[in-house]
Amino acid sequence: MARDLKEIKDINEIKDLGWDELIPGAALFSFTEPVEDVAEVPMEERPYAPTNSHEWQVGDWRVEKPVYNRDLCIDCQFCWVFCPDMSILSRDKKMIGVIYEHCKGCGICVEVCPTNPKSLLMFPEHMDNDEALSMWPKKEEKDK
Amino acid sequence: MVKKIKNLKEFSLSNDRFEGANLMCPGCSHNIIVREVLNATDDPVIVATATGCLEVCTAVYPKTSWDVSWIHIGFENAAVAAATVSAAYEVMKKKGKLPPATQKMVDEGREPKIVAFAGDGGTYDIGFQSLSGAFERGHNFMYVCLDNEVYANTGGQRSSSTPIGASTTTSPAGSVSYGEKMMKKSMVEIMADHGAPYVAQVSPSKWKDLVKKVQKGFEVYGPVYINAQSACTTEWKHAPEDTIEVSDLGVDSCVWPLYEIINERDEHGIIYSTKLNITYRPKTKIPVEEYLAAQPRFRHLFKPENRHIIDLWQKAVDARWEYLQKREEAGV
Numbered sequence: 007m008a009r010d011l012k013e014i015k016d017i018n019e020i021k022d023l024g025w026d027e028l029i030p031g032a033a034l035f036s037f038t039e040p041v042e043d044v045a046e047v048p049m050e051e052r053p054y055a056p057t058n059s060h061e062w063q064v065g066d067w068r069v070e071k072p073v074y075n076r077d078l079c080i081d082c083q084f085c086w087v088f089c090p091d092m093s094i095l096s097r098d099k100k101m102i103g104v105i106y107e108h109c110k111g112c113g114i115c116v117e118v119c120p121t122n123p124k125s126l127l128m129f130p131e132h133m134d135n136d137e138a139l140s141m142w143p144k145k146e147e148k149d150k
Numbered sequence: 151m152v153k154k155i156k157n158l159k160e161f162s163l164s165n166d167r168f169e170g171a172n173l174m175c176p177g178c179s180h181n182i183i184v185r186e187v188l189n190a191t192d193d194p195v196i197v198a199t200a201t202g203c204l205e206v207c208t209a210v211y212p213k214t215s216w217d218v219s220w221i222h223i224g225f226e227n228a229a230v231a232a233a234t235v236s237a238a239y240e241v242m243k244k245k246g247k248l249p250p251a252t253q254k255m256v257d258e259g260r261e262p263k264i265v266a267f268a269g270d271g272g273t274y275d276i277g278f279q280s281l282s283g284a285f286e287r288g289h290n291f292m293y294v295c296l297d298n299e300v301y302a303n304t305g306g307q308r309s310s311s312t313p314i315g316a317s318t319t320t321s322p323a324g325s326v327s328y329g330e331k332m333m334k335k336s337m338v339e340i341m342a343d344h345g346a347p348y349v350a351q352v353s354p355s356k357w358k359d360l361v362k363k364v365q366k367g368f369e370v371y372g373p374v375y376i377n378a379q380s381a382c383t384t385e386w387k388h389a390p391e392d393t394i395e396v397s398d399l400g401v402d403s404c405v406w407p408l409y410e411i412i413n414e415r416d417e418h419g420i421i422y423s424t425k426l427n428i429t430y431r432p433k434t435k436i437p438v439e440e441y442l443a444a445q446p447r448f449r450h451l452f453k454p455e456n457r458h459i460i461d462l463w464q465k466a467v468d469a470r471w472e473y474l475q476k477r478e479e480a481g482v
């Protein structure tokens with residue numbers, strides 16, 4: 007039986023639905039209730055609908071993940087601005103960490119990080135972040 | 151209302167209205183451009199997107215990655231959709247029929263911004279007539295071309311934006327061909343010649359330049375064209391982590407010069423002033439060869455028999471850079 011997306015509140019119900027089970031042309035909602043001024047509402051406080059891709063994840067695309075080292079970071083926000091996937095979480099001008107559900111492991115954040123050694127580095131997906139932090143490289147001498 | 155963005159830290163206070171877990175490739179520039187454009191303002195934004203990677207991968211039923219009003223339109227008519235929204239908005243505003251939430255923002259000086267996003271296929275080729283028409287009629291909206299120089303979403307066919315020597319699926323390099331035969335179309339000048347009040351070329355790697363231009367574009371009344379360099383890891387065949395570096399090589403070699411053209415018209419529509427400003431001058435202009443070498447779509451050009459195409463490239467880029475500087479100097 008065809009189902010209207012408006013009626014569905016649980017993301018898992020959508021994931022299990024076939025194309026033929028959806029009402030054709032049913033509207034997709036970003037939020038479960040009206041948000042008047044989205045630009046003023048931070049991600050954590052938004053009433054995301056199950057039909058918003060924010061509620062889904064693409065983390066399993068990765069084979070390597072960026073690991074963040076707070077001790078070295080200068081909060082320049084290069085990683086934030088160049089991340090194509092809204093996966094760098096910054097609050098009050100400070101870098102906080104990586105949103106692993108949405109990070110596709112492209113590695114751009116690592117490339118643009120200007121510190122020496124870098125404050126973000128790629129590690130194998132299966133490695134524990136604490137282990138990655140314990141193996142962090144030392145400062146690299148620059149060739150002049 | 152112009153959002154205050156003095157530096158990157160201040161910019162990072164933006165709350166993205168474009169969402170993660172969309173299905174764009176890892177390292178895709180389209181996403182970086184969309185973020186920078188949307189975050190350039192906190193005003194409401196209405197987006198129309200032409201078919202292409204951005205549309206297809208951010209609206210895979212039953213999901214949407216858009217927290218702004220968003221219109222899924224055809225491949226060839228993003229400009230019409232945006233122009234129509236703009237015309238409808240103006241009538242509703244005049245008649246006092248805006249929805250209360252919108253009216254409140256308008257009263258606070260936060261007019262909705264209407265933006266069309268389309269690929270180069272959807273802009274330089276198939277969408278050109280609707281784009282040209284909307285610009286000629288002078289609707290108040292911004293058109294952003296996500297220029298990855300290829301029909302990426304359908305497997306990498308050449309477009310009139312594809313530069314000479316690029317290997318694409320319809321201009322493949324091989325034993326008898328060095329790839330694409332035609333030079334890239336000069337879309338920025340073509341759009342400026344419509345008399346649009348503001349036209350600019352940008353790169354996502356120079357975020358501040360991009361944001362400033364988008365903000366300028368939002369402030370003028372009339373159609374605004376933004377040509378955005380969009381390095382495509384899949385079709386340019388560079389590693390995803392190199393997207394920003396490849397973009398920078400394009401800018402620093404002057405393959406992708408950053409500039410703006412401002413037209414001023416009198417009440418009869420006569421253009422009385424045209425100014426071209428170069429907004430970024432590389433400290434050292436690097437050889438085009440370095441830009442080409444970073445992208446395997448040009449790999450075959452480094453064979454001895456194709457070397458002359460690299461020389462041609464350099465000549466074309468130098469001539470164009472010279473032309474832009476002359477125009478800037480002359481104030482035309």
Ligand SMILES: Cc1ncc(C[n+]2csc(CCOP(=O)(O)OP(=O)(O)O)c2C)c(N)n1
Pocket residue numbers: 201202203204224225226268269270271272273296298300301302303304309
């Ligand atoms: C009228 C029409 N013709 C062809 C297509 C198939 N089509 C969908 S996306 C696309 C390529 C888009 O290329 P471009 O505009 O450069 O955007 P990109 O995917 O590169 O971002 C094509 C040919 C279509 N959707 N509609």
Ligand code: SF4
Pocket residue numbers: 072088089090091092093094104105108109110111112113114115116177
């Ligand atoms: S690896 Fe790519 S997607 Fe992940 S946080 Fe870094 S820039 Fe973003």
Ligand code: SF4
Pocket residue numbers: 078079080081082083084085086101115118119120121125126
């Ligand atoms: S780019 Fe590096 S130094 Fe800058 S905010 Fe990100 S992690 Fe910190």
Ligand code: SF4
Pocket residue numbers: 173174175177178179180203204207298302303381382383384385
């Ligand atoms: S093919 Fe290119 S433009 Fe399309 S999503 Fe992938 S990287 Fe982006």
Ligand SMILES: [Mg+2]
Pocket residue numbers: 269270271296297298299300301302
């Ligand atoms: Mg394209």
